[in-house]
Amino acid sequence: xxxxxxxxLFSEVPITIGAEDFSTFIKNxxxxxxxxxxxxxxxxxxxKLAFLAADVLLKKxxxxxxxxxxxxxxxxxxxxxxxxxxxxAAIENDAEYFPSPAVFVYTLPNxxxxxxxxxxxxxxxxxxxxxxxxxxxxxQLYANSLLRSGKAEKVLCGWVDLDENSYDAxxxxxxxxxxxxxxxxxxxxxxxxL
Amino acid sequence: MAxxxxxxxxxxxxxxxxxxTVVENISKGKSGLEKFDDASLLPEPFCASMISSEVIKSEFxxxxxxxxxxxxxxxxxxxxxxxxxxxxxxxxxxxxLIISTTKGNIDVLEKQSNFPESRAYLSxxxxxxxxxxxxxxxAIVLSNACVSGVLAISVAKSFISEGKYDHxxxxxxxxxTKFILSGFNSFQALSAEPCKPYDKNRVGINLxxxxxxxxxxxxxxxxxxxxxxxxxxxxxxxxxxxxxPSRTGEGLFRSVKSALKEANLGASQIDYISAHxxxxxxxxxMEAIAFNRLGMENVPLNSLxxxxxxxxxxxxxxxxxxxxxxxxxxxxxxxxxxxxxGVSKIITIIKNNTPKNLQIFLKTASGFGGCNTAxxxxxxxx
Numbered sequence: 362x363x364x365x366x367x368x369x370l371f372s373e374v375p376i377t378i379g380a381e382d383f384s385t386f387i388k389n390x391x392x393x394x395x396x397x398x399x400x401x402x403x404x405x406x407x408x409k410l411a412f413l414a415a416d417v418l419l420k421k422x423x424x425x426x427x428x429x430x431x432x433x434x435x436x437x438x439x440x441x442x443x444x445x446x447x448x449x450a451a452i453e454n455d456a457e458y459f460p461s462p463a464v465f466v467y468t469l470p471n472x473x474x475x476x477x478x479x480x481x482x483x484x485x486x487x488x489x490x491x492x493x494x495x496x497x498x499x500x501q502l503y504a505n506s507l508l509r510s511g512k513a514e515k516v517l518c519g520w521v522d523l524d525e526n527s528y529d530a531x532x533x534x535x536x537x538x539x540x541x542x543x544x545x546x547x548x549x550x551x552x553x554x555l
Numbered sequence: 556m557a558x559x560x561x562x563x564x565x566x567x568x569x570x571x572x573x574x575x576t577v578v579e580n581i582s583k584g585k586s587g588l589e590k591f592d593d594a595s596l597l598p599e600p601f602c603a604s605m606i607s608s609e610v611i612k613s614e615f616x617x618x619x620x621x622x623x624x625x626x627x628x629x630x631x632x633x634x635x636x637x638x639x640x641x642x643x644x645x646x647x648x649x650x651x652l653i654i655s656t657t658k659g660n661i662d663v664l665e666k667q668s669n670f671p672e673s674r675a676y677l678s679x680x681x682x683x684x685x686x687x688x689x690x691x692x693x694a695i696v697l698s699n700a701c702v703s704g705v706l707a708i709s710v711a712k713s714f715i716s717e718g719k720y721d722h723x724x725x726x727x728x729x730x731x732t733k734f735i736l737s738g739f740n741s742f743q744a745l746s747a748e749p750c751k752p753y754d755k756n757r758v759g760i761n762l763x764x765x766x767x768x769x770x771x772x773x774x775x776x777x778x779x780x781x782x783x784x785x786x787x788x789x790x791x792x793x794x795x796x797x798x799x800p801s802r803t804g805e806g807l808f809r810s811v812k813s814a815l816k817e818a819n820l821g822a823s824q825i826d827y828i829s830a831h832x833x834x835x836x837x838x839x840x841m842e843a844i845a846f847n848r849l850g851m852e853n854v855p856l857n858s859l860x861x862x863x864x865x866x867x868x869x870x871x872x873x874x875x876x877x878x879x880x881x882x883x884x885x886x887x888x889x890x891x892x893x894x895x896x897g898v899s900k901i902i903t904i905i906k907n908n909t910p911k912n913l914q915i916f917l918k919t920a921s922g923f924g925g926c927n928t929a930x931x932x933x934x935x936x937x
Contacts, residue, residue: 428794440659440677440698445734449664452737458598465738466798466923469657471699475924478792484809486790487926488706491696493678499695499714506713512789512813 363390365417367554370394383528387413403463404476405444406528411435411473411521412480414530418517419481422534431534432486432513433474434503439524440470440491473521485513495520495531497548504535504543520552531555557773559712561932562782564769564876565637567630568863569606572614573637574781578880582908586862586891588749588761597736600747604763604864605731606630619687625660625670627730627766628683634766635726639688642770643777644722651720652690654681655697655707655727656868662732684726692720698868701831701922702790703727704767705871705930709788711771721773728766729867735762742798744835752832752858752890753839753904755897760833763864767873781883783932786915787818793925800837804845806927807919811849814929820915822850825931827887827916829878832858833865834892838921843898854917857905861891871920871928882913882934 363371371393373386387409391401396416404412419431444467451460466472474487486507490499500518507513519532531552535543541551564574569587571577587604591597612621615629618636631654644650659677663670673679681694695714697707704727711723729735739745739762746759771785772778791813793806801807815822828851830842839858846852859874866873881888887909896904914934921927 438676438678442675445658445661445664445675448738449661449734452733453666455594455598458737460737460741462738462741462798465741468734468738469698469700469923471922471924471926472797475792475797475926478794478925479796482794484791484794484806487699487792487924488697488710488790489699491677491681491698492693493682496693498719502717502719503710503713506717510817512817 363394363417370417398480405467407441407443407470407521407523408467408473408476410523410528410530412476414521414532415477415517418532418534424481426482428482428484430485430514431483432507432516433477433483434488434500434516434518435474436490436492436496436500436520437470437522438491438493439522441468443523444468495552497545497552501543501545501548508535508537559715559785560772560778560782561708561785561875561879562770562772563638563641563779564879565634566765566767566873566876567634568765569604570862574876574880578877581862581877581888584889584891586749587763588864596733597740601736601745602747602749602761603731606764624683625663625674627660627728628680630766631684631726631728632687635684635688635724635768638724638768638770646688646690648691649721650690651692651711651714651723652685652694653697653707653711653723653725654684654694655703655725655872656680657698657700657703657729658735661734662730665733700924700926701867702871702920702926702928703868704873705875705918705920705928706790707872708771708785708875708930709790709928712785712788715771715773723771724768725771725872726766726768727869727872729764729869731762731764746834749892750834750860750864751892752834752860753896753898753902754893755895757834757836757839757897759835760860761864763866765863765866765869765873767869767876769872769876778935781879782935783879783882784935786820786931786933787814788930789813789817790926790928793927795925797925798923800841800921802841804841804848806925807842807845807921808848810927810929811917811919814931818931820931825851825854825915825917826911826913827881828854828856829874829916829918830856830858831920832860832890834860840898843900843902846902847900852901853903855887855903855905857888857890871918875918875932878916878918878932882916885910885913887911
């Protein structure tokens with residue numbers, strides 16, 4: 362399911378009971394959201410998830426085509442383990458040793474931030490944190506610090522986690538003016554609604 | 556805004572188990588890089604700096620049970636313990652812990668590992684370090700490619716300026732593993748010989764493993780002798796490519812510019828640049844372009860990769876600590892491996908150890924994902 366500000370944009374009924382298959386879900390969501398970006402298909406799963414979630418929010422922002430100052434502060438639990446396991450499988454046995462640079466480059470969680478920055482021309486800060494579970498307080502403090510110092514005009518924050526068959530992305534845009542107050546309790550409440 | 560300082564520190568490397576010994580070895584021109592021919596790590600010979608697991612274990616035995624901690628955890632704990640012990644800070648709710656790493660315990664994914672796969676989760680690594688020392692706050696793990704170590708200093712400063720913490724301990728480290736070696740080798744980025752940052756004969760990087768730790772604090776009391784103030788910092792993305800640096804050095808240029816602005820300094824006021832200098836053709840060229848665009852072509856610059864190799868998530872913190880000690884000594888140390896300029900723009904690479912009054916230095920780092928971080932440090936003159 363993909364939702365924006367509480368409104369469901371796209372939802373897929375799983376064929377089997379249980380988690381939706383990620384690759385089917387993300388492909389259908391990509392088509393439904395009319396995201397026309399050929400580099401998408403080269404990305405690893407975590408980047409596809411983060412990229413699409415960010416795209417839903419950022420395409421409503423009327424961004425400048427040349428450059429934008431939106432910092433990205435993302436977090437998750439599984440880092441890039443989904444792709445790490447693929448790279449490990451390619452080097453585990455000497456007889457089938459075949460590491461690939463196209464896989465290896467995605468064995469860092471912040472690569473998805475690079476993908477988002479390239480698409481939306483964000484020459485701004487990127488930080489990727491790892492927590493055991495969603496930690497609104499640290500995201501909130503760090504976003505405040507970037508806005509207060511003037512280093513970022515807006516901050517896109519959130520949680521993008523993908524591990525074996527489970528995945529979820531929760532992103533929110535923080536700026537100096539808006540309707541929802543940027544408070545830890547409110548961020549946590551919104552995250553828990555999902 | 557209240558000042559923030561980088562104070563007590565430790566480096567655990569094959570050049571020594573404390574910062575002073577390591578810096579002493581650098582001053583003598585000693586490098587930790589060695590050639591290896593070990594098919595269990597890479598099918599071909601390679602050059603790296605590594606710390607023997609046995610040496611780590613025999614040190615760790617004095618403070619804990621080696622069977623319960625991975626090699627990386629032992630390194631991080633040994634390193635951080637020296638910093639915690641050097642301060643009289645009580646680990647209460649105003650004290651934070653940041654762990655900077657790119658791959659953490661990635662070696663537990665290997666079939667023959669004695670540890671479960673769950674140890675590969677970076678939050679587990681965080682918990683292990685947090686519990687060993689009894690930190691009251693959850694460890695914050697930062698994993699942002701090769702800028703992580705220096706970005707951790709910026710993050711610590713932000714949490715202090717937001718009032719969350721008074722003191723933040725940072726520990727950083729990555730291992731030289733089959734995982735990392737095979738990956739960089741698949742990019743054809745490794746040099747089988749000791750690396751030569753900025754040199755015309757440079758062919759690529761060497762990997763290295765260290766643990767580096769430091770205290771970032773808002774308190775001017777009990778600072779270490781080499782402590783520095785954080786004057787400005789910034790991180791900027793290239794918005795260009797995920798695995799190659801920008802041809803124009805855009806993100807590096809912007810991050811240094813923004814850090815200078817915060818520090819209220821001009822390019823000419825920087826006495827020394829501790830640059831990234833991985834010795835890949837593209838990285839070093841990109842840096843030369845960015846420093847020229849910044850008007851910093853005459854600022855003495857070195858890369859420390861010729862001493863340690865590229866230590867990934869630790870490199871930014873490691874190189875900041877070494878820079879702090881250089882400032883205290885008022886000596887510019889040579890950029891090991893360099894002899895003839897091999898970048899298209901002129902930059903001033905330090906060839907020989909040279910005495911110079913050092914007041915302000917700039918640390919930069921760049922990494923996969925297009926990230927670039929710059930932090931400016933100032934000497935504290937009493």
